[in-house]
Amino acid sequence: MIHDLIHESPTLLAADLCIVGAGAAGITLAVESAQKGKKVLVLEGGGATREDSSQSLYDSEIAGLPHRGIHTGRIRVKGGTTVRWGGQILELDALDFTPRPGVPESGWPFPKSTLTPFYERALSLEGLAKVERSDAAVWQDLSLPFTQYDDLEAYLSRWCPEPNFARLHHKTLAEHPNIHLWLHASAVELMTDGQAATGLRCRTLTGKEAIFRAPHYIFALGGIESSRFFLQPRAEGLPWNRSGLLGQNFQDHIDCNAAAVEPLDPKRFHDTFDPIITHGFKYLPKLRLLPQSQAAHGTLNIGSTMSFEDTGKVRGQAKSTVRNLIRARFSEVTRDNLRHTAKHLPMLVHQAWRYKVQRRAYSPPEVRIFLRVHCEQEPTSRSRITLTDQRDPLGLLRIRFDWQISERELDTIRQYVLVAQRVLANVARIIPNEDLMSGSPNFLARCDDSNHHMGGMRMSTSDATGIVDTDLRLYGLTNTYICSSAVFPSSGFSNPTHTVLALALRLSDHLK
Numbered sequence: 144m145i146h147d148l149i150h151e152s153p154t155l156l157a158a159d160l161c162i163v164g165a166g167a168a169g170i171t172l173a174v175e176s177a178q179k180g181k182k183v184l185v186l187e188g189g190g191a192t193r194e195d196s197s198q199s200l201y202d203s204e205i206a207g208l209p210h211r212g213i214h215t216g217r218i219r220v221k222g223g224t225t226v227r228w229g230g231q232i233l234e235l236d237a238l239d240f241t242p243r244p245g246v247p248e249s250g251w252p253f254p255k256s257t258l259t260p261f262y263e264r265a266l267s268l269e270g271l272a273k274v275e276r277s278d279a280a281v282w283q284d285l286s287l288p289f290t291q292y293d294d295l296e297a298y299l300s301r302w303c304p305e306p307n308f309a310r311l312h313h314k315t316l317a318e319h320p321n322i323h324l325w326l327h328a329s330a331v332e333l334m335t336d337g338q339a340a341t342g343l344r345c346r347t348l349t350g351k352e353a354i355f356r357a358p359h360y361i362f363a364l365g366g367i368e369s370s371r372f373f374l375q376p377r378a379e380g381l382p383w384n385r386s387g388l389l390g391q392n393f394q395d396h397i398d399c400n401a402a403a404v405e406p407l408d409p410k411r412f413h414d415t416f417d418p419i420i421t422h423g424f425k426y427l428p429k430l431r432l433l434p435q436s437q438a439a440h441g442t443l444n445i446g447s448t449m450s451f452e453d454t455g456k457v458r459g460q461a462k463s464t465v466r467n468l469i470r471a472r473f474s475e476v477t478r479d480n481l482r483h484t485a486k487h488l489p490m491l492v493h494q495a496w497r498y499k500v501q502r503r504a505y506s507p508p509e510v511r512i513f514l515r516v517h518c519e520q521e522p523t524s525r526s527r528i529t530l531t532d533q534r535d536p537l538g539l540l541r542i543r544f545d546w547q548i549s550e551r552e553l554d555t556i557r558q559y560v561l562v563a564q565r566v567l568a569n570v571a572r573i574i575p576n577e578d579l580m581s582g583s584p585n586f587l588a589r590c591d592d593s594n595h596h597m598g599g600m601r602m603s604t605s606d607a608t609g610i611v612d613t614d615l616r617l618y619g620l621t622n623t624y625i626c627s628s629a630v631f632p633s634s635g636f637s638n639p640t641h642t643v644l645a646l647a648l649r650l651s652d653h654l655k
């Protein structure tokens with residue numbers, strides 16, 4: 144059932160599990176735990192739809208490089224950031240879990256095989272139960288070769304057909320008798336007896352409070368807010384921060400156009416790199432640097448996609464005119480719309496044919512193409528989350544956010560472009576970005592974050608080197624867990640949410 148703390152007063156204040164945050168991780172945990180027979184309280188700080196007042200709780204001070212994601216890359220609403228994300232699903236590489244010589248603090252406390260069964264289970268909760276697991280089978284179905292290259296591995300990512308988790312799981316959240324989801328219930332204080340959490344104080348922006356209790360508390364607040372909540376000062380200090388690492392070693396994925404790309408044989412190029420849409424699922428062709436090449440070049444983990452510069456606006460306008468005509472909404476069609484559509488009609492026909500017959504996204508011949516690189520940040524990254532002395536309207540101290548990109552990370556991007564230039568020489572002319580290759584600081588301005596917020600609450604086998612243990616339990620408390628990419632010790636370059644969901648399912652089994 145879904146309630147709103149602003150308008151209702153809870154009668155049920157205790158359950159088997161208290162899950163804080165109803166984003167990708169919180170919703171997955173709630174659905175899975177309810178289906179296992181647990182009574183679950185889900186406490187969500189935002190409302191049913193996006194509100195400026197809730198969103199402004201995330202306002203932060205930027206101390207380092209510009210970072211879009213701190214403000215636009217996390218959404219405080221039911222569904223969390225899945226109301227805006229792309230829904231692209233990838234596993235981390237086996238290499239990301241392994242300590243690498245020359246990459247300090249790399250690896251996880253367990254191998255990838257520990258997560259393998261949970262990655263598989265996560266697909267069902269992402270609406271991807273029927274997606275094709277084998278890349279080779281996807282290419283075979285398209286009657287196209289599955290091309291591989293020296294030093295670069297070709298592979299496919301998969302995309303959730305319904306990326307908004309609030310919508311995807313609406314029926315279960317609204318109707319499952321074991322779930323009570325409270326909106327506008329922002330966690331402001333975790334009460335403890337020194338050993339265990341004993342209650343969670345939640346507050347609305349209208350000043351109403353309630354205390355929720357359960358034997359276990361799971362915080363699923365997202366990659367940045369998790370560190371913020373546990374950094375808030377307490378009279379007894381922060382027992383979970385014996386290592387002093389809370390908020391430290393934040394990692395994002397550096398996203399940038401590192402080279403221009405000119406295909407030698409456009410048909411072959413588009414057949415290899417255009418997005419695939421088949422049997423109701425989207426797959427995106429990608430490349431990654433093989434582990435032995437990373438070791439040989441002394442790089443971090445890195446991969447790329449071909450980015451087709453957006454001509455969507457032109458097509459989008461023409462498409463909406465065609466849609467209005469088909470649905471007889473003639474009043475919405477202007478003379479200019481008709482002229483514009485007539486001009487682009489051949490392109491629209493080609494696009495429809497490419498999509499329906501060839502099951503591929505369409506890129507017009509004049510489109511500009513870039514090698515869009517996704518680069519790992521060092522596990523010992525100097526980026527960090529600390530607090531300012533400014534409080535938000537709920538009374539929590541706001542964040543000072545310091546994002547840094549290291550010389551080693553930039554060098555990884557350079558090495559990758561050179562490998563791609565050599566390896567793809569008979570596929571395309573790769574023209575490296577001059578600022579990147581010359582080491583000009585201008586290149587930093589071309590580097591975006593990826594809205595992938597990782598690190599800050601490192602998972603480790605000891606409280607001297609981490610904030611949570613290998614079961615995601617917060618050090619210093621016996622019954623409190625963190626389910627978020629904040630716990631990633633190494634973050635690779637793959638989109639993180641599929642791994643967060645695998646961790647959520649593993650945690651749910653652990654608490655069984």
Ligand SMILES: Cc1cc2nc3c(=O)[nH]c(=O)nc-3n(C[C@H](O)[C@H](O)[C@H](O)COP(=O)(O)OP(=O)(O)OC[C@H]3O[C@@H](n4cnc5c(N)ncnc54)[C@H](O)[C@@H]3O)c2cc1C
Pocket residue numbers: 163164165166167168169186187188189215216217218219220221222223224225227228229230231232233328329330331363364365366368372593594595596626627628638639640641643
């Ligand atoms: C534009 C964009 C594209 C992206 N594309 C991808 C992609 O393709 N693939 C991928 O893997 N990742 C992608 N991401 C990242 C992805 O959205 C996040 O990794 C994912 O949403 C994290 O899930 P979460 O549950 O940990 O956090 P969130 O989804 O952010 O959920 C956290 C929840 O906690 C709530 N909350 C916060 N503080 C409190 C509090 N004090 N009390 C109660 N509730 C609170 C929030 O309101 C929110 O509902 C993208 C992000 C963006 C912005």
